[in-house]
Amino acid sequence: MKKKVLAVIVVLGIIAGSVWGNSYFNHSKTQDVYSGTIEGTEIPVQPELGGKVIDLKVEEGQMIKAGDVIAKLDDSQAKISLQTAQSQQTQAQAKLDDLLGGTRAEELRRLESVLAQANDNVAALAPSLQLAQNNLANDQQLYKSGALSKQALDTQQNQYDTIKAQYDAAQANVNAAQASLDQAQAGYTQPTIQAQKAAVDIAAQSVKAAELNLSKLTITSPANGQVLYKEVEQGQVVNPGTTLITVLNPNDLWIKIYVPEAKLNKVKIGGTVGIAVDSYPNKTFKGQIQYISTQAEFTPKDVQTKEERTTTVYAVKISITQGKDQLKAGMPADVTLD
Structure with a gap:
């Protein structure tokens, strides 16, 4: 009887240890997972000279290439x-x-x-x-x-x-x-x-x-991308530096996360990370650490819980190096430090 009780105790101990170990492991793992939102570089297209927009050739959502004519301003005086x-x-x-x-x-x-x-x-x-x-x-x-x-x-x-x-x-x-x-x-x-x-x-x-x-009155796209916003309409008179459209560069996707000071030893420029999104639950994409802030700040309110908002953190920018044809700007993502 004593042997059976001892065996039960041993089994319960093993189970408890396993549960504790898994809990500890998962807890440790979650400490290295950080949430962020995939963002893309937005390029405002602005004329150097002012004038009347006599032709506007693009619409929101349209894919364009570098050098494509976006708009023409009145060039009669030029x-x-x-x-x-x-x-x-x-x-x-x-x-x-x-x-x-x-x-x-x-x-x-x-x-x-x-x-x-x-x-x-x-x-x-x-x-x-x-x-x-x-x-x-x-x-x-x-x-x-x-x-x-x-x-x-x-x-x-x-x-x-x-x-x-x-x-x-x-x-x-x-x-x-x-x-x-x-x-x-x-x-x-x-x-x-x-x-x-x-x-x-x-x-x-x-x-x-x-x-x-004269050439500056024909406005062309500075890069390949997608027309994110159209800020003006044909016939409108614009000043120099007015944003005509905003182009999203889909090949320059990145995420900004906030890492506590105690975890900075796991972060270095050029280091690789894993990126997971809800749209592809069984797939992890690669990213590379591009920038680490040199100044500490408090965690932004929209990133962590109320208690963690008082944590001192450093902003880390991660460039997405894999899956650019699948990942899109605006997707929430989880970043795991390797």
Whole structure:
């Protein structure tokens, strides 16, 4: 009888030990399982320039590829700016070609004709100036002798000054015409040519800037993904930096969990983890630890129980490396540290 009782006690002890062991094991295991939500990188698509949306080519839920045209903004003013810049470039280049090619024969003949006309004007004014100068000298003598009034002398002085001013202006025209002819015959100087080359370069840069601005009015997708949100409608006027759509990158899935300080010894950058979701109950996907926060924080209220919300934890970001074609953003998941 005693042996039977002893056997029962032993059996009960084994069962109790087994239950305790399983309980302890499961408890320990749950300490290394952390809950989170699968998230995907969201990319806002924003124009660098503002304008009216004249064409919006995507809808929410649509799959798009990098480089696909998403929207077009009104480009009428940008096209005018480009045409203006191109015209200025053409003019600047034509002027430079003239400088490099030297002065044409017809231009030399024109400058010679201008000089000849200027000399004729001086020659025509010379007798009148000489006569006015002689008359003024005579009137000055008469005024000194008292035979001429001061008013008459002043009148003669004004006539002389007027003709002298006309003569000086005509002579200045001769000098300018001669200088232009001399420069044309000698050819343009290097500083003049270099200055025009700089003008051509500036015009070319203006064309490139106008082309760039025009291209920025066609908005393309920066990555492959799915249109998550459409923020504007066709016909709407938007400012630079306005989000037109939000693209979800399905190939960049990740989970953020919060690990207590006491468990940080099991976490390291590059370490692997197991990921389980309700949609695939008998399957575990792999992930890799990508980032560990350097600052402690309290567990977010929506992650743990009320008691655990006072626990000091560290945020850990895990990149999903397996099952991207099965896992979706928004799925709740459990992460097991290896």
